[in-house]
Amino acid sequence: DSGVTQTPKHLITATGQRVTLRCSPRSGDLSVYWYQQSLDQGLQFLIQYYNGEERAKGNILERFSAQQFPDLHSELNLSSLELGDSALYFCASSAGTSGVQETQYFGPGTRLLVL
Amino acid sequence: QQQVKQSPQSLIVQKGGISIINCAYENTAFDYFPWYQQFPGKGPALLIAIRPDVSEKKEGRFTISFNKSAKQFSLHIMDSQPGDSATYFCAAREDMRFGAGTRLTVKP
Numbered sequence: 430d431s432g433v434t435q436t437p438k439h440l441i442t443a444t445g446q447r448v449t450l451r452c453s454p455r456s457g458d459l460s461v462y463w464y465q466q467s468l469d470q471g472l473q474f475l476i477q478y479y480n481g482e483e484r485a486k487g488n489i490l491e492r493f494s495a496q497q498f499p500d501l502h503s504e505l506n507l508s509s510l511e512l513g514d515s516a517l518y519f520c521a522s523s524a525g526t527s528g529v530q531e532t533q534y535f536g537p538g539t540r541l542l543v544l
Numbered sequence: 545q546q547q548v549k550q551s552p553q554s555l556i557v558q559k560g561g562i563s564i565i566n567c568a569y570e571n572t573a574f575d576y577f578p579w580y581q582q583f584p585g586k587g588p589a590l591l592i593a594i595r596p597d598v599s600e601k602k603e604g605r606f607t608i609s610f611n612k613s614a615k616q617f618s619l620h621i622m623d624s625q626p627g628d629s630a631t632y633f634c635a636a637r638e639d640m641r642f643g644a645g646t647r648l649t650v651k652p
Contacts, residue, residue: 431587462640472588472633474640487640519587532578535587 432456433536435520441542447508450539452520454501460484460525461503462533463495467516478503479525510543517541547571548636550643557650563621565646567634570615576637579608579619582645583630591632592619624650 474487
């Protein structure tokens with residue numbers, strides 16, 4: 430158990446809809462990362478937040494957005510969903526104090542299926 | 545845009561054998577190279593990592609070899625066990641680029 434929790438575990442929705450994925454980092458971790466894992470794209474970095482502020486941006490679509498709240502939990506919002514958005518979405522956290530050379534701890538993921 | 549190329553895509557090894565997974569990167573600004581292990585239904589977990597100022601790092605049966613001039617690094621799993629069967633991802637930090645993954649199967 431990494432200490433990172435994600436809800437829900439599974440999500441089934443229809444095209445055009447909007448969903449929110451939630452992540453609680455390990456106790457004390459300030460950085461939260463979001464990744465998308467699909468069969469044909471591997472593990473793609475989406476976005477990183479550090480102590481409430483956006484720190485780094487990867488291949489995140491404009492239809493997707495994220496935020497980190499004062500209690501450090503984070504939400505990833507996916508809107509106007511398309512079939513191709515079906516994937517596993519992982520959240521990871523790290524202490525966030527020493528730059529890039531930090532261990533990231535991954536949550537169990539949310540499996541999204543868009544029908 | 546894949547800046548970290550990982551091979552092979554899949555690998556089958558007999559128990560007790562050596563598993564070797566290779567990664568190549570493009571951006572010389574990358575300064576931290578972790579390997580993650582992912583079991584089915586679980587999130588990736590850090591296995592071992594290396595910085596570019598060393599050429600090799602060993603932790604138990606797992607070794608990373610790093611060739612800075614060739615911009616390549618590899619994971620060696622010695623005495624591979626069926627419990628090592630998982631998907632392995634290399635990564636190059638700075639902007640969290642991951643390789644496409646290698647599915648390792650260790651046959652008993």
